[in-house]
Amino acid sequence: MSTIELRKVTKRFGSFTAVKDVDLSVAAGEVVCLLGPSGCGKTTTLRVIAGLESVTDGEVVIAGKVMNNLPPEKRDIAMVFQFYALYPSASIGENIAFPLYHDGISRADRTARVNRVAAILHLEHVLDRLPNQISEGEKQRAAMARAIVRDPNCFLFDEPLSRLDVELRQSMRGQIKEVLQGLSKATVIVTHDQLEALTMADRIAIMKDGLIEQVGSPHEVFAKPANAFVASFIGTPQMNLLEADLKTFADGTAEMAVAGINLAIRTDAAVARLQPGKVTIGVRPRAFTATDTGDRGTISARAELIEPMGAETLIHARTAAGADIRVVVTRSQRVKVGEALNLRPDPRQTHVFDGAGKAVRS
Amino acid sequence: MAESILGKLGFGRASGVDKAGWGRTLAVAVVAFIYFLPVLFIIFTAFKPQGDALLVPPTLSPTSLFGLIPDHFVFKPTLENFGSVFSRSMTPDGAPEATGFDRYFFNSIFIASASVLLALVIGTLAAFGFSRYPLKGNDTYLFIILTTRMLPAIVVIIPVILMFRVVGLSGSYLGIIMLYTAFNLAFTIWMMKSFFDELSPDVEDAARIDGSSGMRVFFKICLPQVIAGLAATFVFGLILTWNEFLFALLLSGPDTRTVPVAMNQAVSSGGRGTDWTLLAAIETLFLVPVFLVTFFLQNHLLRGVTFGTVKR
Numbered sequence: 001m002s003t004i005e006l007r008k009v010t011k012r013f014g015s016f017t018a019v020k021d022v023d024l025s026v027a028a029g030e031v032v033c034l035l036g037p038s039g040c041g042k043t044t045t046l047r048v049i050a051g052l053e054s055v056t057d058g059e060v061v062i063a064g065k066v067m068n069n070l071p072p073e074k075r076d077i078a079m080v081f082q083f084y085a086l087y088p089s090a091s092i093g094e095n096i097a098f099p100l101y102h103d104g105i106s107r108a109d110r111t112a113r114v115n116r117v118a119a120i121l122h123l124e125h126v127l128d129r130l131p132n133q134i135s136e137g138e139k140q141r142a143a144m145a146r147a148i149v150r151d152p153n154c155f156l157f158d159e160p161l162s163r164l165d166v167e168l169r170q171s172m173r174g175q176i177k178e179v180l181q182g183l184s185k186a187t188v189i190v191t192h193d194q195l196e197a198l199t200m201a202d203r204i205a206i207m208k209d210g211l212i213e214q215v216g217s218p219h220e221v222f223a224k225p226a227n228a229f230v231a232s233f234i235g236t237p238q239m240n241l242l243e244a245d246l247k248t249f250a251d252g253t254a255e256m257a258v259a260g261i262n263l264a265i266r267t268d269a270a271v272a273r274l275q276p277g278k279v280t281i282g283v284r285p286r287a288f289t290a291t292d293t294g295d296r297g298t299i300s301a302r303a304e305l306i307e308p309m310g311a312e313t314l315i316h317a318r319t320a321a322g323a324d325i326r327v328v329v330t331r332s333q334r335v336k337v338g339e340a341l342n343l344r345p346d347p348r349q350t351h352v353f354d355g356a357g358k359a360v361r362s
Numbered sequence: 363m364a365e366s367i368l369g370k371l372g373f374g375r376a377s378g379v380d381k382a383g384w385g386r387t388l389a390v391a392v393v394a395f396i397y398f399l400p401v402l403f404i405i406f407t408a409f410k411p412q413g414d415a416l417l418v419p420p421t422l423s424p425t426s427l428f429g430l431i432p433d434h435f436v437f438k439p440t441l442e443n444f445g446s447v448f449s450r451s452m453t454p455d456g457a458p459e460a461t462g463f464d465r466y467f468f469n470s471i472f473i474a475s476a477s478v479l480l481a482l483v484i485g486t487l488a489a490f491g492f493s494r495y496p497l498k499g500n501d502t503y504l505f506i507i508l509t510t511r512m513l514p515a516i517v518v519i520i521p522v523i524l525m526f527r528v529v530g531l532s533g534s535y536l537g538i539i540m541l542y543t544a545f546n547l548a549f550t551i552w553m554m555k556s557f558f559d560e561l562s563p564d565v566e567d568a569a570r571i572d573g574s575s576g577m578r579v580f581f582k583i584c585l586p587q588v589i590a591g592l593a594a595t596f597v598f599g600l601i602l603t604w605n606e607f608l609f610a611l612l613l614s615g616p617d618t619r620t621v622p623v624a625m626n627q628a629v630s631s632g633g634r635g636t637d638w639t640l641l642a643a644i645e646t647l648f649l650v651p652v653f654l655v656t657f658f659l660q661n662h663l664l665r666g667v668t669f670g671t672v673k674r
Contacts, residue, residue: 012511013460015368050567051570051571052567071570072567072570072571073571073572073573073574073575076573077571078571078572079567079568081564081567081568082564083562085564085565085567086565087568087583087586088586089586089587089589097574098569098573098574099573101573102574146568146572150572266593301565322546
């Protein structure tokens with residue numbers, strides 16, 4: 001079975017802990033993205049799975065076998081590197097064939113396999129060229145071809161699309177997804193680009209400072225972020241996180257002071273468990289409705305900056321107390337700089353995070 | 363106006379490789395010619411009749427270039443000197459004898475290439491180790507290795523002679539080859555380490571993941587990437603060893619004598635004063651092997667010496 005399991009994996013470099021108690025399991029055919037800001041330990045986690053770094057603590061289990069002490073060449077995995085890591089002195093064809101030399105595969109079979117993956121990834125015309133004679137997109141596909149030419153336990157991708165331009169990135173995203181769907185292997189993709197993660201992954205593991213903050217489907221991490229960090233990390237434009245002072249909660253409505261304005265906002269029933277005090281409320285920029293008249297359920301703010309984004313318009317608004325709020329409205333809704341706005345948060349998309357930043361949800 | 367003419371000649375800003383223009387190219391050619399002049403003079407001298415070597419003013423050209431060069435600057439080229447390198451009469455009126463220079467040339471080629479190749483093999487492996495599996499205090503070790511080249515040869519030579527005499531290595535091929543290998547090692551390790559340092563570690567990681575053992579990574583992935591470095595190190599090492607005189611003079615025997623030593627003896631023996639045309643002929647022949655090696659490796663060499671200075 002092609003699976004990957006990390007059990008309480010910890011990796012320390014000297015006194016620095018890069019990865020801390022990470023538990024993660026990837027089923028056969030599943031694509032898991034490790035997502036996080038730079039330096040969060042996602043690449044280290046990937047290298048630990050690959051065997052390029054040893055674990056300090058915990059177990060790495062691939063295909064049901066504990067692989068802690070096996071070197072990378074014995075783990076039977078395939079990896080695509082950020083900078084492709086094609087062998088500079090070998091032609092693309094030789095590059096793709098390289099992993100096959102160890103499995104005792106006949107020459108004819110080798111050629112056949114190389115040709116097959118070259119056809120899948122449209123590389124037939126560059127097989128005789130050297131890596132420095134082909135384009136970035138072709139290098140990316142060649143690295144991919146080298147990974148899928150064999151039948152490994154699992155696939156690892158380290159920032160596979162970061163070197164491509166926007167257009168190429170979109171088309172490669174689709175291609176990678178398509179290729180992976182046909183292979184039904186456990187796959188881990190490291191990325192710092194949430195769009196990449198949201199589009200390619202079956203599940204996303206969001207990391208910060210060596211810890212996994214949340215693992216869930218793209219839908220889950222977007223709609224039900226486990227904490228304020230995940231909430232702010234996933235989604236563009238970023239979710240608004242507003243400091244608030246919770247006063248009372250009754251009948252599904254929380255009375256709170258947000259940026260000096262007393263509000264009554266409908267929230268999740270679990271908020272009832274919270275003691276009055278400091279909380280953070282999170283509202284996505286698209287979850288506001290601008291109304292003509294203000295009431296106790298709206299936040300009043302003034303439009304400070306307007307950024308048209310095509311189909312939608314991003315408004316940077318500021319409340320009287322100085323809190324910044326990002327609001328996305330449709331293009332048809334004309335707003336002028338300096339205009340007063342009354343913003344009503346959608347109760348189903350209003351997240352409450354407790355004093356420690358953890359989501360309060362029933 | 364003046365500017366545009368200068369521009370056409372290439373004295374303006376060059377905009378790319380191969381676009382320097384004729385002006386710049388010509389200027390460089392003049393400088394290069396000045397540098398080459400002494401070598402050219404030696405080569406010409408090798409072809410001069412014996413009496414021409416010390417003429418004042420000297421003869422400068424083997425041809426009159428269709429009357430361009432006045433007759434008294436023109437000499438009549440001859441191959442006689444090259445013949446005397448290998449066979450000449452050692453006494454006035456004596457019959458020509460073999461001089462043994464064929465042997466000395468063989469010695470030079472054999473000793474230099476054996477020691478440089480040996481140093482290359484050992485040094486490259488060591489350099490890879492220093493680059494990929496650094497020891498605690500790696501830089502200290504590298505520095506210590508380099509200190510072996512810091513002393514002038516004349517300081518080291520006496521203990522070396524004594525040691526060689528004790529173990530009976532004096533005058534043997536093995537001794538001189540070992541000595542040259544040791545001297546070339548420091549240089550080889552430093553050169554090759556910097557080449558290995560430049561390689562992308564990702565590529566090696568990829569090879570391991572693709573199933574290669576450490577040995578295979580080294581031979582199939584790393585070595586092919588540093589061919590330029592091997593070529594450059596080989597040529598520099600070869601030139602140093604090829605021209606080495608002091609150790610060869612004191613440590614080689616009659617059978618293992620190298621050309622620089624033999625050259626010294628050929629011109630200073632016989633008490634007839636220095637035979638400059640003979641010397642020039644030996645020097646010209648002596649140039650040929652290094653010249654050929656460098657010529658055939660020059661493409662690698664250029665990549666080698668500019669390695670890391672240009673964005674790859």
